[in-house]
Amino acid sequence: MTGIVFDIDDTLYCRQDMLVRAAEIVLGVKIDDWARFITIFYEKSEINMSKLESGEVTTREINGWGYCETFKLMGLPYHEDDGVKSADAYLELQSHMKLSDAMVSILDNCKADPNIKLAILTAGESQHQWHKVEMLGLERWFTRADVVITGETPYTKPDVRLMRMLEKKLNLQPSDLWMIGDSYKHDISGAIEAGWHSLWINRRGLPSPELCPDIEVRNDKELEDALANRIL
DSSP states (O other): OEEEEEOSBTTTBOOHHHHHHHHHHHHTSOOSOHHHHHHHHHHHHHHTHHHHHHTSSOHHHHHHHHHHHHHHHHTOOOOTTHHHHHHHHHHHHHTTOOOOHHHHHHHHHHHHOTTEEEEEEEOSOHHHHHHHHHHTTGGGTSOGGGEEEGGGSSOOTTOHHHHHHHHHHHTOOGGGEEEEESOIIIIIHHHHHHTOEEEEEOTTOOOOOSSOOSEEESSHHHHHHHHHHHTO
């Protein structure tokens, strides 16, 4: 039996283009350097992640602040309320998000395999992440009991204790488990420390770290091929 644990954001669906499009809508400008924008925004978002998970701040607040900090560092003209406006525009875009055809195929194949157990490990506040589960229709493949949201636990990624929780839920040993995620720091490093296998969806083409994942891919199609050839 093999367990496959997925992250949600930028793993089961890609949110990067929505984050930038929301800013372009609010500011009324075209942002050419998407890669730099996303890098700055993600770095700023990480600063307050523990407060988000504990409920001290909301997703709207952390995203609004992250947008303003990103606008400032990129030299984009903005007003103070453009941050929360962009956060709201992003949430509106998210309300129409869906899985790629490749991701649907991946999950269908995993679900059809009797030797595969599926689960989710995602960071964020509880209500916001459950909303994503519902919007993306993830209960078609994942039971609610096998969804772990860090905002419902005392821990944050990449705390190995989250991995231990999933081992108990799935009744599997570390060597039988795979973590699939987009963040090396939050998804892959924790899996490696816990003795799991790991597959990194490196959507931004970041440099490979010293401790490499078992598999590295850049997009959903490469993920589908890798799973078919190495895991399923």
